[in-house]
């Protein structure tokens with residue numbers, strides 16, 4: 001059976017070359033007579049795979065030795081707790097959060113369990129279709145950190161600028177990491193669930209400046225304390241070895257594509273094509289302000305919502321999977337991560353055109 005085009009927001013498409021390589025090595029990794037899934041995490045083989053993946057990620061993102069790179073479990077959602085627990089300190093400092101959508105809201109809700117949260121800016125009044133101008137942000141005098149969500153996966157809203165922050169800047173990069181270069185040195189901490197641009201679900205990556213380690217609140221569970229993970233090379237307990245290995249294959253694939261600068265060129269071309277068609281169609285629309293439209297998650301609605309079901313059924317038939325918008329907002333969403341090829345965008349646009357012609 002031919003593989004179809006997958007626009008899922010996560011777990012998302014994985015490069016076909018990576019899946020092929022993993023399949024070839026599934027039963028017998030490099031002649032060792034066993035699968036990566038069956039290896040001790042402390043074996044030379046697995047430690048080698050782990051170190052190589054970390055080195056490749058450092059190279060791709062330009063991560064210096066000032067940062068620890070952690071390969072964890074628990075999803076980005078666990079980081080909503082781990083961030084305040086590790087960074088707020090025991091002096092009861094306020095923590096600053098920007099609210100630009102559903103994932104910001106979840107991070108804020110969780111942080112409120114532990115810390116005094118100051119929401120410095122919110123775009124809820126525009127239904128999260130805009131990013132509040134930086135000069136309107138009500139930053140605290142002495143926050144423990146400033147948290148934001150550079151790409152809101154549900155709303156399709158992306159920052160193309162990095163907030164200036166005197167305090168450690170913390171970013172939930174789950175749905176934008178590896179889509180284009182970022183200057184890691186501007187951040188205190190970056191976290192991301194793997195299931196979009198990194199690899200399979202079950203792995204979570206944290207990149208944390210080393211001077212921020214060792215300051216966790218006394219109540220922090222051992223498993224959420226970044227220092228525990230850093231001191232043990234992310235092997236305090238059994239890490240998600242398969243996800244780590246697959247991520248390593250994805251990092252090698254990204255290097256072979258030319259790295260993140262090359263991915264940005266491709267990702268911009270893909271997104272511009274789809275937004276361009278949506279805007280010109282008169283049948284589909286995207287509500288997000290043009291300057292903040294996500295390169296990775298492109299939501300759109302049909303002129304007549306009663307056609308949604310027929311649109312999705314026809315898309316499936318045309319081999320275009322998982323275009324349904326998030327249950328909280330409805331409509332459609334095309335997630336076009338690194339592994340979604342440009343032909344998928346072309347096929348989607350052809351289908352959208354034909355559907356619009358038949359139904360207008």
Ligand SMILES: Cc1ncc(COP(=O)(O)O)c(C=O)c1O
Pocket residue numbers: 009010074075076077078103149151152153154172173174175193194
């Ligand atoms: C921006 C963002 N943050 C957090 C999450 C939650 O991630 P996880 O399911 O890994 O906990 C998601 C999931 O889609 C996301 O898109």
